[in-house]
Amino acid sequence: MPSRFLALAAALAVLAACTPRHAAGPDPKIKPQPKPEPVAMSPVSYLRKLSFHIRGQTPERAEYAELTRAIEQNQVDQFFKEKTTHYLKSREHIDKMSFRIEELLHLRATPVPYHSPLLDLYKAEGPLAPTAFDEYIARNSLNELVRQVVAQNQSWDTLLTGKSYRAFPLAENINALHTGDFLFFSDAAGVPSQSQTEAPVVFAADDTRVAGILTTGRFFGRYVNTALNQNRKRAAAIFRTFLCDDMKAVVVDESGNQNEILDKVFPGPGGNSLIGGGQAKSSMPDPHGTDPACMKCHYKLDPMGKTFQESGMILAPLASPGALVYTRANGGKVNIPVAGVGQLAQAITEQPEYVNCQVGHFWRWYIGEDKPLTPVVAAELAAKFEEVKRQPNDFIAYLVSRPEFGFVASQESNAELVTAVKRVLKNCNGCHALEGVPSFTDWPIGGTESRHQKMLGFIRNSLALDGSSKPRWMPPKNSSWQPSPADLATLQRWFDMGAPNE
Amino acid sequence: MNKWFIVFLIFFSSQAFASFSENSRRYLSPKDMFTLLNQKFPVLQDKQHLAKYHFPSDQVPLSCWGLGLRNGNSTGLVLPAIGAAATASPGTAFVRWWGSCVDQIVIKQFMALNLKANDEGLWKKFYAPEILDRYRDKGNVKEPFHRLTSVEWKDLPPNLKQVQIRFLIEELIGPNPVIADLGFAKGIDDLAATIQSIVPDDSNLKISHATQALITGVTLREEFITY
Numbered sequence: 001m002p003s004r005f006l007a008l009a010a011a012l013a014v015l016a017a018c019t020p021r022h023a024a025g026p027d028p029k030i031k032p033q034p035k036p037e038p039v040a041m042s043p044v045s046y047l048r049k050l051s052f053h054i055r056g057q058t059p060e061r062a063e064y065a066e067l068t069r070a071i072e073q074n075q076v077d078q079f080f081k082e083k084t085t086h087y088l089k090s091r092e093h094i095d096k097m098s099f100r101i102e103e104l105l106h107l108r109a110t111p112v113p114y115h116s117p118l119l120d121l122y123k124a125e126g127p128l129a130p131t132a133f134d135e136y137i138a139r140n141s142l143n144e145l146v147r148q149v150v151a152q153n154q155s156w157d158t159l160l161t162g163k164s165y166r167a168f169p170l171a172e173n174i175n176a177l178h179t180g181d182f183l184f185f186s187d188a189a190g191v192p193s194q195s196q197t198e199a200p201v202v203f204a205a206d207d208t209r210v211a212g213i214l215t216t217g218r219f220f221g222r223y224v225n226t227a228l229n230q231n232r233k234r235a236a237a238i239f240r241t242f243l244c245d246d247m248k249a250v251v252v253d254e255s256g257n258q259n260e261i262l263d264k265v266f267p268g269p270g271g272n273s274l275i276g277g278g279q280a281k282s283s284m285p286d287p288h289g290t291d292p293a294c295m296k297c298h299y300k301l302d303p304m305g306k307t308f309q310e311s312g313m314i315l316a317p318l319a320s321p322g323a324l325v326y327t328r329a330n331g332g333k334v335n336i337p338v339a340g341v342g343q344l345a346q347a348i349t350e351q352p353e354y355v356n357c358q359v360g361h362f363w364r365w366y367i368g369e370d371k372p373l374t375p376v377v378a379a380e381l382a383a384k385f386e387e388v389k390r391q392p393n394d395f396i397a398y399l400v401s402r403p404e405f406g407f408v409a410s411q412e413s414n415a416e417l418v419t420a421v422k423r424v425l426k427n428c429n430g431c432h433a434l435e436g437v438p439s440f441t442d443w444p445i446g447g448t449e450s451r452h453q454k455m456l457g458f459i460r461n462s463l464a465l466d467g468s469s470k471p472r473w474m475p476p477k478n479s480s481w482q483p484s485p486a487d488l489a490t491l492q493r494w495f496d497m498g499a500p501n502e
Numbered sequence: 503m504n505k506w507f508i509v510f511l512i513f514f515s516s517q518a519f520a521s522f523s524e525n526s527r528r529y530l531s532p533k534d535m536f537t538l539l540n541q542k543f544p545v546l547q548d549k550q551h552l553a554k555y556h557f558p559s560d561q562v563p564l565s566c567w568g569l570g571l572r573n574g575n576s577t578g579l580v581l582p583a584i585g586a587a588a589t590a591s592p593g594t595a596f597v598r599w600w601g602s603c604v605d606q607i608v609i610k611q612f613m614a615l616n617l618k619a620n621d622e623g624l625w626k627k628f629y630a631p632e633i634l635d636r637y638r639d640k641g642n643v644k645e646p647f648h649r650l651t652s653v654e655w656k657d658l659p660p661n662l663k664q665v666q667i668r669f670l671i672e673e674l675i676g677p678n679p680v681i682a683d684l685g686f687a688k689g690i691d692d693l694a695a696t697i698q699s700i701v702p703d704d705s706n707l708k709i710s711h712a713t714q715a716l717i718t719g720v721t722l723r724e725e726f727i728t729y
Contacts, residue, residue: 043679052729056530057537058676109532109569111569121564130554
């Protein structure tokens, strides 16, 4: 159709008109550009942003009119305070937080809002129809617990250390692989292992068990256990979600030969020939214990995994001893023996890394990951998190009242930008440190300004941020970390500003 | 619907910088998309207008009202396997999905509107009060606004055309300061001029059809899916 060609031509014309940043050739020097002053957004825009961030929808027209009146009466602060409180009580906010926790835990998303009558449409029928599993993921103990914590503004720790939630059965006609909460329950736990109706799960305060995220059918179903895995997958998810320790495989398969990894997992004269027939576990009772590269993570994962060992049934009365083990950023060792999942959950909530991690999640959700959390601000937030007794809604209300929330996007301080740059460059240290390359995050890199500048040139060149036509050649394609477009944009912005230090 | 037009709007805007990433400026999350569509188009809350299947029918297909495997990648849903969205920013799959769904939802919404001909509260979501007052048939209690489906856009006075376009922009996106702060258009005047070009002044479209086209145009703007 002619109109299509016209539009295509227009689009191509726009593309052609967009000159690349450094089309004139690489710029050998990093020249600082003037940085615009931060601009506060209008109250009307702030209201829309507030509504979207908390509820995922726009304000109603009447609310804009209310704001206009508040401005005329010089009561804007009071207006936003009341509006924030109102939004934080909405069903949309509760659903949105539930969705965020699903993302954090790498769970499949709930298909429709929890309270929506549309859930009735999710009944298995016909080959292309949505399955009852969709209904299950909307109604289960994990999501119910998150909603309860948010709706009642309970301590965020309740997600880990809660003592009660509601358990849900799965609808009929369900695939046998997908089972409701009740499959995972033990009759011995005082909770029926089979039920056709919702049932409360409540533990006394002195009971060592917990009814938190870690003891839900959904968590267990997502991070399934095997004889070889030995609950490490669950441990890795806990470290990632609650302590922001995202572990990646350290064995990089550069040759394309999978045997290298298998040999690490199954060391010994037979190498990977030991695999097969279910004999691996018996042949290798502690397969990772000898390889330092593996133990960089497994010293943390293995003790935590053991706390789930006796918990084939998630609420089983038998506790399995294990430990919370990790190394702090300052090099300090943490080694807290725990009797089971309940004590593990409690121990996690007592760690400063847990507080910083959760504060970081809230920061990303409400401020944005392009606004790096500087150490100073992080300390402020952690103190506030404690001050509000770790209650999520109070903390959110605080976050949206901070200036970072109300500024027009793309304004950032040098400190914020540097923090963001170091967060990206930190990923390079993993491999380059083994080659004796100085840390990319200890500035000046290499200890002197001249080496620092030389390294900046190398970074710029290897990431193809120097405007040359050469493709990016670092990190290598087989590296487990690859910079996202946002990471590259952050570095580009930093170089454009002259690569400032704090 | 002109698909190239959508592509042009979303991808070749010189100021497009939001992404699926949770930045200080961001695109709607997959959940937000459905929350917002539910807020703006009540037809999505009415089961009788929704299909349980993905393929075309006379109802809104499942992929336009429920989050799932069919639309997860295109909407930027975090994939459980990798803990990240399939793409860092909206791609052609998103454009196809969003454009197609908005098109169908708007059509179904106006069909539903006609079935609720005397539900003034619902009509007020899509027509400016001045338009409803002008074309209200006071003698017809059951269908007071039936003239909106018979009077042509070209017969609407110019000032009322502007009123209707601005009404839709404010209803779907927000007032002038919002448009200006988002920065894709200079302000509501600028955006209204762009939207107005979707339906020529001398168009023979009925007012209701013209309104549908205008609504589709507004919902395809970056301002609608960005905050």
